[in-house]
Amino acid sequence: MTNTNRRFVLASRPTGFPTPQNFRLEESQIPQPAEGEVLLRTLYLSLDPYMRGRMNDAPSYAPPVNIDEVMIGGTVTRVEESKNPKFAVGDLVLSTNGWQDYAVSDGTGLARLDNDMPHPSLALGVMGMPGFTAYVGLLDIGEPKPGETVVVSAATGAVGSAVGQIAKLKGCRVIGVAGGAEKCRYAVEELGFDACIDRHEADLKEQLAAACPDGIDVYFENVGGAVFDAVLPLLNVHARIPVCGRIASYNATSLPDGPDRSPALIGMLLVKRIKMQGFIIFDHYESRYRDFVKDMTGWLAEGKVKYREDVVEGLENAPAAFIGMLNGKNFGKLVVKVS
Amino acid sequence: MTNTNRRFVLASRPTGFPTPQNFRLEESQIPQPAEGEVLLRTLYLSLDPYMRGRMNDAPSYAPPVNIDEVMIGGTVTRVEESKNPKFAVGDLVLSTNGWQDYAVSDGTGLARLDNDMPHPSLALGVMGMPGFTAYVGLLDIGEPKPGETVVVSAATGAVGSAVGQIAKLKGCRVIGVAGGAEKCRYAVEELGFDACIDRHEADLKEQLAAACPDGIDVYFENVGGAVFDAVLPLLNVHARIPVCGRIASYNATSLPDGPDRSPALIGMLLVKRIKMQGFIIFDHYESRYRDFVKDMTGWLAEGKVKYREDVVEGLENAPAAFIGMLNGKNFGKLVVKVS
Numbered sequence: 001m002t003n004t005n006r007r008f009v010l011a012s013r014p015t016g017f018p019t020p021q022n023f024r025l026e027e028s029q030i031p032q033p034a035e036g037e038v039l040l041r042t043l044y045l046s047l048d049p050y051m052r053g054r055m056n057d058a059p060s061y062a063p064p065v066n067i068d069e070v071m072i073g074g075t076v077t078r079v080e081e082s083k084n085p086k087f088a089v090g091d092l093v094l095s096t097n098g099w100q101d102y103a104v105s106d107g108t109g110l111a112r113l114d115n116d117m118p119h120p121s122l123a124l125g126v127m128g129m130p131g132f133t134a135y136v137g138l139l140d141i142g143e144p145k146p147g148e149t150v151v152v153s154a155a156t157g158a159v160g161s162a163v164g165q166i167a168k169l170k171g172c173r174v175i176g177v178a179g180g181a182e183k184c185r186y187a188v189e190e191l192g193f194d195a196c197i198d199r200h201e202a203d204l205k206e207q208l209a210a211a212c213p214d215g216i217d218v219y220f221e222n223v224g225g226a227v228f229d230a231v232l233p234l235l236n237v238h239a240r241i242p243v244c245g246r247i248a249s250y251n252a253t254s255l256p257d258g259p260d261r262s263p264a265l266i267g268m269l270l271v272k273r274i275k276m277q278g279f280i281i282f283d284h285y286e287s288r289y290r291d292f293v294k295d296m297t298g299w300l301a302e303g304k305v306k307y308r309e310d311v312v313e314g315l316e317n318a319p320a321a322f323i324g325m326l327n328g329k330n331f332g333k334l335v336v337k338v339s
Numbered sequence: 340m341t342n343t344n345r346r347f348v349l350a351s352r353p354t355g356f357p358t359p360q361n362f363r364l365e366e367s368q369i370p371q372p373a374e375g376e377v378l379l380r381t382l383y384l385s386l387d388p389y390m391r392g393r394m395n396d397a398p399s400y401a402p403p404v405n406i407d408e409v410m411i412g413g414t415v416t417r418v419e420e421s422k423n424p425k426f427a428v429g430d431l432v433l434s435t436n437g438w439q440d441y442a443v444s445d446g447t448g449l450a451r452l453d454n455d456m457p458h459p460s461l462a463l464g465v466m467g468m469p470g471f472t473a474y475v476g477l478l479d480i481g482e483p484k485p486g487e488t489v490v491v492s493a494a495t496g497a498v499g500s501a502v503g504q505i506a507k508l509k510g511c512r513v514i515g516v517a518g519g520a521e522k523c524r525y526a527v528e529e530l531g532f533d534a535c536i537d538r539h540e541a542d543l544k545e546q547l548a549a550a551c552p553d554g555i556d557v558y559f560e561n562v563g564g565a566v567f568d569a570v571l572p573l574l575n576v577h578a579r580i581p582v583c584g585r586i587a588s589y590n591a592t593s594l595p596d597g598p599d600r601s602p603a604l605i606g607m608l609l610v611k612r613i614k615m616q617g618f619i620i621f622d623h624y625e626s627r628y629r630d631f632v633k634d635m636t637g638w639l640a641e642g643k644v645k646y647r648e649d650v651v652e653g654l655e656n657a658p659a660a661f662i663g664m665l666n667g668k669n670f671g672k673l674v675v676k677v678s
Contacts, residue, residue: 061612224605225602243608243609245609246605246606246609252602255599256597256602257597257599258595258596258599259593259597260600262599262601263564263591263594264594265604265605266585266604266615269615270584270585271392271398271400272400273400273617273618275616276615277612277614277615278608278609278610278611278612279609279612280610
């Protein structure tokens with residue numbers, strides 16, 4: 001334990017893709033916990049696509065990160081000092097320290113983890129927010145039925161890999177879309193998807209159509225863009241589209257050229273009686289988190305759901321890893337090992 | 340009873356708005372019922388926006404009307420001759436004779452009406468398909484809660500007027516959008532809406548915003564176009580959009596100019612966790628029609644739901660009335676009194 005806390009603050013708001021210059025590494029004194037507070041040391045920092053939205057000064061489901069403020073983020077942390085009777089030194093805790101080594105907390109919003117958890121970073125991935133996102137979006141909005149065809153984009157990512165595997169457990173035919181042959185091979189051979197299409201292929205539309213001879217009943221939307229366009233003509237009557245993310249649009253500085261296709265999109269929702277529904281996982285903890293923990297714990301223990309992490313060593317590498325993720329360079333759930 | 344059956348067939352497919360030339364009035368012999376069949380004489384023909392879609396040779400939820408085929412349509416009819424033991428001469432029957440005086444039927448798909456029903460055309464309106472459309476779309480997809488704000492477009496039409504009144508019965512604040520001051524006055528003074536905005540006003544957006552100080556929780560979509568654009572920025576988190584119709588687009592021959600706003604639309608669905616769902620009423624008869632008949636019968640008897648019909652006399656006037664409806668010229672449920 002040194003005397004300093006390293007932290008990344010938002011130095012400037014990106015225009016289009018973020019650059020390293022949008023982040024600034026600062027050193028500050030380690031904060032001291034007041035009465036009722038704990039000092040938390042970051043073990044793992046989660047890097048997730050939603051953080052791109054928080055870098056914009058635009059209305060969204062949560063306020064933006066302010067300039068010079070520490071970048072937000074979910075973290076697995078250890079209690080390093082405690083002046084709160086509910087926490088003991090050494091406790092493993094899920095918190096939102098953000099992109100820094102240390103933070104103090106009065107205990108609000110902290111979730112205890114098993115202190116002897118063999119693989120604590122999973123609390124940021126398949127057992128955490130991304131896994132829960134997959135669970136709620138697929139089951140509650142996607143409502144998959146046995147024999148139906150489920151397509152998931154960003155198929156080897158933290159959310160997509162869980163979506164596809166849960167859909168397989170529910171008896172669906174599962175087609176992934178991912179970036180590159182290696183990810184596609186992994187989705188089929190390791191995760192058990194029925195097929196996976198490389199989104200970089202020029203004939204993405206044709207390949208997806210060939211892999212979905214019975215059309216698409218559920219499209220779990222993580223990316224938007226060309227993948228969404230390839231999915232649209234294949235949607236079946238009564239299809240469901242849980243809208244979880246649109247990473248292909250996050251760095252867009254303007255809308256695509258015309259014509260305006262939104263009337264055609266809505267017309268298709270009507271004629272095919274399609275449900276398209278956006279969701280943000282924070283709305284669902286109260287009603288569904290217990291179910292998720294119970295189910296996912298069982299699936300992991302039985303080896304029915306697999307996961308893959310992309311672990312980056314060192315907080316100093318967080319900006320590059322984050323920018324890489326927005327370009328699809330990560331392979332599996334991206335986490336930073338901070339200490 | 341004359342010897343001839345008058346019927347309108349589809350003479351040609353419209354490009355853009357239909358013209359009278361797209362329809363051809365023919366005379367044919369009155370068909371003779373075979374064993375097991377009945378001869379039905381049309382009393383009332385329903386004219387509805389969905390018919391425009393059937394005039395196109397495009398994939399939809401139902402096959403198009405073929406060239407030289409009788410225009411489809413719901414009808415209230417009397418049994419004129421019967422060789423089917425289930426029906427007696429004089430029985431009042433809901434059928435799909437289409438745009439003609441007579442048709443034969445083997446009984447499939449016929450629905451009996453009360454023979455002494457004082458106002459049989461209601462079976463084509465508030466007590467029929469449009470009323471049921473309002474009921475299912477609002478209650479099952481819109482899921483209105485007391486105190487929420489519901490906006491309905493085409494507010495004095497067959498569907499919209501029922502939507503707004505049912506929403507009032509459910510304790511909602513109801514804002515209509517309709518074409519013209521007279522319709523708006525009717526929506527407020529007769530139907531009990533809290534406000535109604537004239538869609539022709541240049542400051543539609545501002546007027547709608549002023550009428551919805553708490554935003555919009557349910558938008559019942561009948562029209563698309565400029566009304567949809569005015570609604571979009573006012574939608575609340577967790578809003579629901581039952582997509583029932585898009586009459587503003589039905590006669591479009593190309594998509595609107597760019598930019599392509601569909602990514603922005605989907606992004607908004609995500610950030611605001613909005614559900615947008617198309618539906619076609621034919622999917623819901625089995626599960627919900629009994630509930631509708633029970634509820635709507637009660638509401639009408641108690642005077643809680645009012646209706647307005649726009650009755651056109653004479654089958655020969657059907658094309659002009661239909662084209663007028665696509666221009667918003669009808670005021671209330673449009674029916675043709677055929678005999």
